[in-house]
Amino acid sequence: MIRIRGLKKKLGAKQVLNGVDLDVPQGRTVVVMGRSGTGKSVLLKHIMGLMQPDEGSIEVDDTDVVGLKEGPLNEVRKRFGFLFQGAALFDSMTVGENIGITLREHTRMTESQIRERVAERLEWVGMTGIEDMKPASLSGGMRKRVGLARAIAMDPAYMLYDEPTTGLDPIMSDVINRLIRSLQQRIGVTSIVVTHDMNSAYHVGDELAMLHDGRVVFTGTPDEARSTSDAFVRQFIEGSSEGPIRV
Amino acid sequence: MADDDSLTLRTYEAARTRVLDSIAEVGRITLLVIDTFRHSLRGLRAFRLVVDQMHMIGVQSLMLVFIVSLFTGAVSAVQAAYQFSTVVPLKYIGSVILRSVIIELGPVLTALIVGGRVGAAIAAELGTMRVTEQVDALESMAINPVRYLVVPRVVGAIVMLPLLTILAxxxxxxxxxxxxxxxxxxxxxxxxxxxxxxxxxxxxxxGLIKAVFFGGIIGWMGCYYGFRTEGGAEGVGVATTRAVVSSCVLVLVSDYVLANVLFRFIFAE
Incomplete structure (x- = not known):
């Protein structure tokens, strides 16, 4: 379980996170939605210890990752998979090397076992047989799926997705949404999905949380979000420029 | 009068900020150097990464070093012959070329040209990795970026610079x-x-001891400015320029310091 309490972060003059409280129960997928620039990606980076908050706590299985030293923090990180917005594949490596990097670094698996695992994960994301390709020759959707295969190489207990469908066509977005859903069912992973794509949010989320002005202003199931009278949520899910959220 | 005071205050503040930024920069570079030593043992275990960097830094610089060195020697001969004229017998031309090359020209010119080529390449590569979140990806996978990226590049530069200098x-x-x-x-x-x-x-x-230090400077400057890259393509360009300029300046400054230490203390007669 991930429990975030009172998380605050100021970047320059802007208070990006201003007391975020969020619970992500074991085995559930929580979608964090909100306008661009509301600190959704910053929130994910705090959970991974890539950024340190000014205030607040982030507990992962009862371990507070805030201020954790590199060794123990890395042990927490090994339980996570992170799909970056642009996939963040290593250009200098092949697809196979990208997916196998954590296995080579953190396990004692033999090369043949690693090759087997890489092939299996590529099959899971529907990209069989592209181990020797370089990331530069892949399309946006393919990069996302390879990024996903890399993120799940170590069988993570937690998955963080940063804008998994941004920049993809609707069909590829649906492919990614189904993959996220199937991973949850296949390996029972606990996930946080950051997105402003409402189709994706409804499809993959067990719960939705809306971030506005550095705080979580709504949490509920997709059905509760659809029927809520909360003006912030209504304006966001209807994609209206008129309402309490000032443009 | 009030305008003069305000201008003085602003100038003072700007100078103060500049000095503090410079001190902070020296501090961050020092921390990177310490971090590199701290992670060097585990970093060296990934021998393939070090060999890749040695190839990129050393083997791919061979032709450039060859051409620059050939003409450096040739020009040294022409200049020596001109300066000797009737004052110094030409039988000393070989010894003058040899000593000026192995003490000064070989290590310094090699460091400057490799610093330009390799320092820029390292800063551009790591800068691009920074802005495309590849460095964050490494950290999120519990892989220390200093161990994985900096150690192989710095070690590669420290090993290859003396070898390139011998060739030069x-x-x-x-x-x-x-x-x-x-x-x-x-x-x-x-x-x-x-x-x-x-x-x-x-x-x-x-000359070879100097080359070891120059290799370290080139590697660390490229990595430091690459890691500090902000923004997109423009940021990568800025990082690359800073890496090359700082490498060249530091090579020349450290050359002076090392010359004093080596010839006044270590190899003093």
């Missing part, structure tokens, strides 16, 4: 020989005798 010395002395024999009128025997007469092992060592 050899080629430059050969370039000097070709010019001395073909256009200055010195015989092969005279040139070689001059080389042998004033060759001191400590001269060669001093």
């Amino acid at each position: 010395n050899t080629i430059a002395v050969f370039g000097g020989y070709v010019v001395a024999v073909t256009s200055v009128g010195v015989s092969t025997h005279t040139y070689v005798t001059g080389l042998k007469q004033f060759f001191f092992m400590k001269d060669l060592w001093s």
